Structures are given as structure tokens and as C-alpha cells.
Amino acid sequence: MKDESNGAPRTVPVQSATFTGKVNAEIRRAAATGIYDIRGGGAKRAVPHFDDLLFLGASMSRYPLEGYREKCETSVLLGTRFAQKPIKLDIPVTIAGMSFGALSGPAKESLGRGATLAGTSTTTGDGGMTEEERSHSRTLVYQYLPSRYGMNPDDLRRCDAIEIVVGQGAKPGGGGMLLGQKISERVAQMRNLPKGIDQRSACRHPDWTGPDDLEIKILELREITNWQKPIYIKIGGARPYFDTTLAVKAGADVVVLDGMQGGTAATQDVFIEHVGQPILACIREAVRALDDLGMHREVQLIVSGGIRHGADVAKCMALGADAVAIGTAALIALGDNDPKWEAEYNALGTTAGAYDDWHEGKDPAGITTQDPELMARFDPIEGGRRLNNYLKVMTLEAQTIARACGKNHLHNLEPEDLCALTMEAAAMARIPLAGTDWYPGKPGTTY
Amino acid sequence: MQTFDLEAQGLRALNSALHEQSHDTNQTVWEILNPRGSHAIAVGLDAPIEVNVKGSTGYYCAGMNKQATVHVHGSTGPGTAENMMSGTVIVEGDASQYAGATGNGGTLIIKGNASSRCGISMKGIDIIVHGNIGHMSAFMAQSGNLVVCGDAGEALGDSLYEARIFVRGKVKSLGADCIEKEMRQEHLDTLTELLRRGGCDAEASEFKRYGSARKLYHFNIDNAY
Numbered sequence: 001m002k003d004e005s006n007g008a009p010r011t012v013p014v015q016s017a018t019f020t021g022k023v024n025a026e027i028r029r030a031a032a033t034g035i036y037d038i039r040g041g042g043a044k045r046a047v048p049h050f051d052d053l054l055f056l057g058a059s060m061s062r063y064p065l066e067g068y069r070e071k072c073e074t075s076v077l078l079g080t081r082f083a084q085k086p087i088k089l090d091i092p093v094t095i096a097g098m099s100f101g102a103l104s105g106p107a108k109e110s111l112g113r114g115a116t117l118a119g120t121s122t123t124t125g126d127g128g129m130t131e132e133e134r135s136h137s138r139t140l141v142y143q144y145l146p147s148r149y150g151m152n153p154d155d156l157r158r159c160d161a162i163e164i165v166v167g168q169g170a171k172p173g174g175g176g177m178l179l180g181q182k183i184s185e186r187v188a189q190m191r192n193l194p195k196g197i198d199q200r201s202a203c204r205h206p207d208w209t210g211p212d213d214l215e216i217k218i219l220e221l222r223e224i225t226n227w228q229k230p231i232y233i234k235i236g237g238a239r240p241y242f243d244t245t246l247a248v249k250a251g252a253d254v255v256v257l258d259g260m261q262g263g264t265a266a267t268q269d270v271f272i273e274h275v276g277q278p279i280l281a282c283i284r285e286a287v288r289a290l291d292d293l294g295m296h297r298e299v300q301l302i303v304s305g306g307i308r309h310g311a312d313v314a315k316c317m318a319l320g321a322d323a324v325a326i327g328t329a330a331l332i333a334l335g336d337n338d339p340k341w342e343a344e345y346n347a348l349g350t351t352a353g354a355y356d357d358w359h360e361g362k363d364p365a366g367i368t369t370q371d372p373e374l375m376a377r378f379d380p381i382e383g384g385r386r387l388n389n390y391l392k393v394m395t396l397e398a399q400t401i402a403r404a405c406g407k408n409h410l411h412n413l414e415p416e417d418l419c420a421l422t423m424e425a426a427a428m429a430r431i432p433l434a435g436t437d438w439y440p441g442k443p444g445t446t447y
Numbered sequence: 448m449q450t451f452d453l454e455a456q457g458l459r460a461l462n463s464a465l466h467e468q469s470h471d472t473n474q475t476v477w478e479i480l481n482p483r484g485s486h487a488i489a490v491g492l493d494a495p496i497e498v499n500v501k502g503s504t505g506y507y508c509a510g511m512n513k514q515a516t517v518h519v520h521g522s523t524g525p526g527t528a529e530n531m532m533s534g535t536v537i538v539e540g541d542a543s544q545y546a547g548a549t550g551n552g553g554t555l556i557i558k559g560n561a562s563s564r565c566g567i568s569m570k571g572i573d574i575i576v577h578g579n580i581g582h583m584s585a586f587m588a589q590s591g592n593l594v595v596c597g598d599a600g601e602a603l604g605d606s607l608y609e610a611r612i613f614v615r616g617k618v619k620s621l622g623a624d625c626i627e628k629e630m631r632q633e634h635l636d637t638l639t640e641l642l643r644r645g646g647c648d649a650e651a652s653e654f655k656r657y658g659s660a661r662k663l664y665h666f667n668i669d670n671a672y
Contacts (some may be wrong), residue, residue: 038448052649099519118656152511152532153493153511153532180664192551193608200606206545206564206587207548207567208525215505219487220490223462223487224462224510225491226462226463240587
């Protein structure tokens, strides 16, 4: 093309900060297909997170414990409010609910194996209880979901705790969808649906509509199980102060609070990225609700959504949680998104670390699939060993930090052990900005 | 017969006593006095016993029932026989919303009317209603039979899967993907047996059958609205 500038300086091409390459590609994809993007996982966008908090460690005013030798307890008791048989876990890192259907049977088995070795619990999911997970999980939490797929009184009686799922962090207010590719004969039979159809999971429960109803529903579940099982209520990170208050009012023994980084087997990308709050913004609000009711520690708080290592565990505990739950991290420990499958991820149009089309059932790692050939790649014993290792490392890391803060139990970590690196984190976690004694909204300040 | 005064002895004692009944119990017939609208009466039963509730109940009466026959001589609150697995639940009066929700098996007979969302997400239960049913009944119903001798409210069978619905009276409107279907001999035979089981004074030939058009079975953007 002829240059008509006559040598004069030209405007440098400028890419829009609003219409980025990624945004434009999604517009083109939507225009070409007419369907929104469905994927698994949690929020991928950068949000204020635990990385924006630091521990202060001991100094003149705090006395540390010897890093390797001195005792630092990690156990946690869940369900002490009403249940006759509370759960005692050796470590405060639990495995979050993930369904059989979304995950393969061997993957569920490996979660049970790893969690049991590490002394913690696993959680069923939207698809009922499988023998694999019951027989391999010493402590199994049975989810009570809107779909009620696979729900039955026999499994209610043989679980160790019941988790009523009101919402989840990836999609507060949303239901679920398991595409037909993953509805194998066994999955279909457990859910009482025809094989191969796309099945929907409702966004709200079929037989109660609000916290007053839920209180009666909990009464029913307690009566069915003779008041033995702890009852958890799981909420997404929407309005944590009010949701926690209402969960306690409804009779929860344990509140499970899941932030927007928490994963899902499948939902719309726009939902995952644009609905709900980061877990960092939720914890202190939930703890405030428990404090206002005089229920902090009597009703236990489990938090989840983007927890990766022992430092995250310790930070959650310092902010007031009793335990945490991991889902995505557990799958990675099992082998999900492992670079050894890179060629196959490439063939699926993605790359290791970014693979999130779990709903399509083509997982090269054989974890989020019902395809017999892919499932055969996954060894549940080896998976269990890896998960146990990972849970042990997380616990050791959290203990290391707790000892450095002078704490002989992870529960003794406290907000005063932390500082915030950013204004946003300071405001959300109500932790003083590093180098100051101030955070936005601190009582007694006007700015 | 075992007589239990709920007002005097309390809910926990009642359900605990009923749960203690084994398959070969001799205490096969129970009478519950003074239910007075209490919630969670006779829930989680798992024995071939007969429980007669002398009055009206609150929420979730006979929830998750297995094997037992629970006969309510009154009306019931929301969630009657929710998630029932087997056995029979009979309501002499009316049933509030969500009757038979998510039920996997057994028979629920309502001799009066049922309110909204009757049979929501039902998974194999048979529900027989002598009177009318409210709106959004059989929403996302997966399998089993819903028989209505009277009329049905708005959005019947919305997002239905494989459950079958038989209505003798008027249907105010059908929900998404629910259509009227041909009543073949096999359906007449099934319905005749259901009407007999439910003690209904009606002929199968008087009913219309509704079921899923199966157009929502595979995710399609054109189904979103």
C-alpha cells in the first residue's frame, strides 16, 4: 500500500484497555456460535485475596514457638451446637463437595483415601453418595441439594454430617448443568434420569423457600437422623453477614462460606466472573455475624474459595474461621491440569493450567470425566497418596506460621497477627494496612 | 395398637419410638393423638407399620418414608411425604405446597386438594389427588405418575422429564416443554390401577395425559428466555 504520510509522524496503533484482545475474541466467539461460554472452575480474574495479607510473626511483643518441636495443635471439632455426634478432624482442611458425575468414581475414591489418611473429611456433591466415597472416607459429609439427586434416608443415616447447600461461591443464586456427555448409565441411574440428556440442577430447594422454612427442614432432618449428625449450611459469598445470621437462626451447627474463587463443575463464565464476592471480603462479615449472635466458635465456620497452601489456611484461621475446604486445589493435587498431558490439552484447544471444560467429559487426566478410557488413566490409590501428601504439607505450613506467631493451636491465630498490603485488602479483611494501625472504615476514624 | 399423645409426650419421643420399629415388629399399628399442626411427624420411618394421625399436621409429615403407611385424618402442611421412598401416605383433607416433592417411590393419596408445586422434582413416586392441584405442579418432575381428578393450575409440568401426568379436569396452562400426549391402552391400564389404588371414583377414559415434549433435553440457547 502506498504511504501517503509524506514522512510525517503517524499515530501509534493503540489497543483499547476496554476492548482487549480477549474481550474481542469472546465477542467474535459469541457472534459466531450464539451461545455463552460454559466452563468449570472458579473466578479467574484477579481479585483481592490472601496474597494481600501478611503475617507479622513474633518479635519483642510476641514469643514464638520452636518451629519443629513445640506442639502446635491442628484438630477441630465441628457440630458442637446441637449434634449428638460432632465430628473431630485431625486437620482443619476439608475436601469440598464435588459430585459423582462431575468427577469419576475413582476420583471420588481417591479423595476419600487421601482425606482419610490425612484425618479429614470429604463431601459428596450433586449426584448422591457412591460406595467408592463412603467406603474410603472415614468422615463423609452428605450434601442436601436442591436437585435431591440420589438423596435417600439410608445414606442420610450412614453419613457423618449433612450439608444443606443453599449456594456456592462460583454461582450464588445459580443452579447447575451436567451435560449429556457425562450422563453415563450409572450417573443416570443414580439421578433417575434418562441416559445422555443434559440434566439441570435447580437453583433453589423444592420444598422450602426461606430461612423460616429452612428451620423446619432442619428439624425434619434432625428427627430423621435422631439428632446425631452435625448439620452444615453452605452459602455462596453474596451477603455473608445476613446469610450467616439467617443460617444460624435456621439452626445450623456449621456455616460453610464459599467465595467467588470457589470452583464449580460447570456454569456460565459470565456468572463465575461477575456474581459473588471474593472470599477475603466475606470472612470478617461472617465472623461479625457470629460474634453479634454470641455464636463464634459455637457455630463453626468453614471457608472455601481459592485456598492453595498453608499460608492461606493460616490466614483464614486468623480471620476467624474454624476450618477451610478445598476443591480445585485437591483436583490439582490429584493430577488435574498436569503439564504431562500438555499435548492432549493442546489438542482440546487449551493448555495445562487453563483447562476448564470439565463439563465436556474429555479430561485427559481422567478425573472430571465418565469416559471409561480416560478414567482408566487415573489411579485412585496414587491419587489418594498425592492428596494426603498435599494436605500434610498444607498443615505443616500452617503450623510453621502459627508457631512463628507464638500460637500452640491454629485456632489461636488472630487478626492481630496480620497486616494488609493493599487498601482493598485492608478494607475487606479489616486488617491494618502494613506500616499503619489503620484500615478503611475502622471505628473511630472518619476516612 | 400403640397410642401416642404428641402433645404430652413430644415429637422426639414419637419419632424415636417409630424409628425403633424393626421389620418384624409386633407394634404394627400406631395412633397419634393431638398432632395440632406439628412439623416433622412420623419422618424417616423404615418399617411396615401403620401410623394413624388423628388431626392435621404441619410441615414434612411422613418425610422420607419407607415401608410405612401413614394415614392423616386431617390436612397436612407443606412437603407432605417429601422424598418418600416406598410405602403409602394418605391425607384425608387438603395438602399444602410441595406435596410429594422429590419422592422416589411409594404412593401419596390426597383426598382433598393439593396446593402449588405438588410433585415437584418427583423421582418415581405415584401421587393421586382427588381434588385440584395448584400452580407449577410437577415442575422438573423426573419419573412416576401424578393423577389429578380435579383441575390443575398454571404451568403444569414445567421443564418436565419422564413423569406422567393425568388430569381429568381443566388445566389452566402447561409449563415449558409440557404437552398433551396420546392416551394409549398402556396408559389407560396404568391409570386404572392408580385410580383403584387411590380409591378414586373416576374412569381412566375421562382423563387426558400430559408429558414431556423432550425439547429441553439438550442444552440449546434457543431454549433460554
